[in-house]
Amino acid sequence: MHLKLNSWSLSDKKFVILSLYIILLILGLSNHEMWRDEYEEYLQARDSGAIFGLQNIMSQGHAMLWQTCLWIITRFSHNPLWMQVFHGFIALAFAYVLLYKSPFKLWQSALLLSSYFLLFEYAVISRCYAFGVLFFFVFSHFYSKQKKLTLKTTIVLFLLANTSIYAMMLTAVICAWIIFFQRLYVFKKDNIKQYLWLIIVSLGVLLAYLQIKPGADNSFPVHRVILPFDKYRFDVAITQFFSAFVPICKFQNKFFWNTNFLMNSLGIVKWYLPLIVFIIVSIPFATRIKILLLWVMGVGMILFFQYHTGFRFARYYGHIFLLWIVCFWFLQVFYQVKNKINTIVFGFVIAMQGIGGVMMYNADRVQKFSTGYDAAQWLKKHGYSKNYMIASVDFAMSPIAAELNRKIYYMQHKALCSFTKWDKKRLNSIYSNDISEAIAEGIKNGCPVIFIASHEIEYFEFYKNKKNPKNEFIFDKYKVKKMAYFPPGIEYYERYWIFKITKI
Incomplete structure (x- = not known):
């Protein structure tokens, strides 16, 4: 008896893809040796005497949501395995939302799940960023349906802001964009509830900022730059934009994580490569000014922060890719855009992501991540x-x-x-x-x-x-x-x- 794929319902196909992702997730988590940053937040939660781990949250520069969850877990067990199990469920949740709630075609959603960030960086490595992926997707689903803030989207954005500093910054960008998108800068009595929701989300951003802002006693080594202009910092920042869409590591190096196969010895790529990629990935938004505005504002915010701080890790610049998914999500729903150029651009992005994701997933399988x-x-x-x-x-x-x-x-x-x-x-x-x-x-x-x-x-x-x-x-x-x-x-x-x- 032969099972014909074309006889399967769409729901059956989605279930099979989700099941395959679960298998890959379980194998990836079980083969992955956690590294210090995964354990670090676990220990901050485990050894905090204050309720919800607030004592250590306020001194370590992290947003509270992930560590609060870890604090609850460590009240029941001190085995770090449970952190991985919990993280696996978060990854499963964002995979479910992507497959069942997004406007993307099935093949697009399936290939997105094989991308570098959704297959490895935000799935296998147990950090706060998986929460960010989940809330970005849930927000996209809710907001694209209502095209305005509701209680649900307000709660989601409040939580999103409290997942990481990058999610906090993008939440602030989204708030500013919503004011423009919904023309809230023109006061109307009908918009009073919208202003209330924006105030609540803004309080969430403020709460995250107060947690993340380095205290006077902080000694974490960060060299901040604004002026005079630092060309090397700028080159590093735009290299990260390139790596967000072409996340293929330099696997010939012994320590290849957070590298790119086109980087030189200084850790940068040729200046024209990020420019070409920016033009390509922005093509779908070119004639949709409102979506383009969200895209440019978000990218500008992240690249400025990378330039300012010198941070250069995949877990950070992956938020550029997440923002691109959100913008594409809105494009599909708001404008019902369907053309070959957008399909080609989407195919290019997920092809690069898929190559990088599968290679990194396999590298983590055959090599020890940490000893x-x-x-x-x-x-x-x-x-x-x-x-x-x-x-x-x-x-x-x-x-x-x-x-x-x-x-x-x-x-x-x-x-x-x-x-x-x-x-x-x-x-x-x-x-x-x-x-x-x-x-x-x-x-x-x-x-x-x-x-x-x-x-x-x-x-x-x-x-x-x-x-x-x-x-x-x-x-x-x-x-x-x-x-x-x-x-x-x-x-x-x-x-x-x-x-x-x-x-x-």
Whole structure:
């Protein structure tokens, strides 16, 4: 008995595609070794004493929604696996909305789910950005039906603003665009409810800003630029626009994540490539001024922020691609536009996205993304998980602190910590006497101390002769033995030397 595809209903085909995506999602999440940023927010939620994790939210520069959910999860379990499970359900939700609620053809929705951002970056990596994808899609569905703000769209935009700084900025752009789109700048009594909804959304943006705004004590290394004009920063920013639509990594490099196959050694592409891509992807909006305005405003906002901060990661510039989907969504619904040029442009975009998505998904499957999980499991297996631990550098240690469900003495803070605290107390340099003090404190009970290093410790004899390193050496009045080494995976900062320290 043969099943004919053309005999299937549209609903059957959508169910099959959603089922295939679920399978890919499960395989991707189960094969992915979480990296430090995934664990970092988990630890901030786990170790927060305040309700909903607000204590750590306000000090780390993140919007509250994702971490609030993690705070609730960690009240029931300290196993990071549940964070991945929860994230998987969010990815499933945005896939459902795209398949069942979007105006796109089935083949378009299916191929969008194979894109770099919807198959890997915002699906496999468990971060706050998946919430952003979901709320962008839900907002597009609600607003395209009503063409005005309602209670539903207001709630969605309020939540969207509180997912990430990029979602916050785009929510502000959407608010400004709605004023223009609905001609709300002309006061009418009939629009009073619309003004009320806009005020509520604006409060959501303000709430997100107050959480994200760096405090006076913040020491996170960001070099902000506006004037004088920095050409290199500008080139980096427009390179990110190109990578948002051609997200094909430079897989010949050992550390290829967040790269592009056309980048030079400075991490930029030829200036005309982003220009060509911008022209191509903007063609569908060229004669629809209202949609074009939303597109240009959103792109301008993100590129300026990238130029200003120097941020250059896929999870950030992926919001340009999400904005493009929203604009195309509105184009399809508001204007019922159907022509070959738009289909070709859409096909070009999802072809580039599909190549990048499938290649990255497969690379994450065959290579270790991070070796932090392996280091933690090694410590468990060899009976060291309860020993006093000292570590440097702090921001690379969250995988171990999370998987061992404990705190570690971080040299950068001279204290037991789990997540990284980017405050003025954080030390950028450590000295020999700092290490001696930490060891003396930890070895009081007579048990060996475990020292974990993600970088070379200049005071350890082991690192002084790289061709023939000494696996056992003396430091101060202690015997130090190198026990294991875990080389970096796709994420290059996360490598781990594990030393055992005992009294002589």
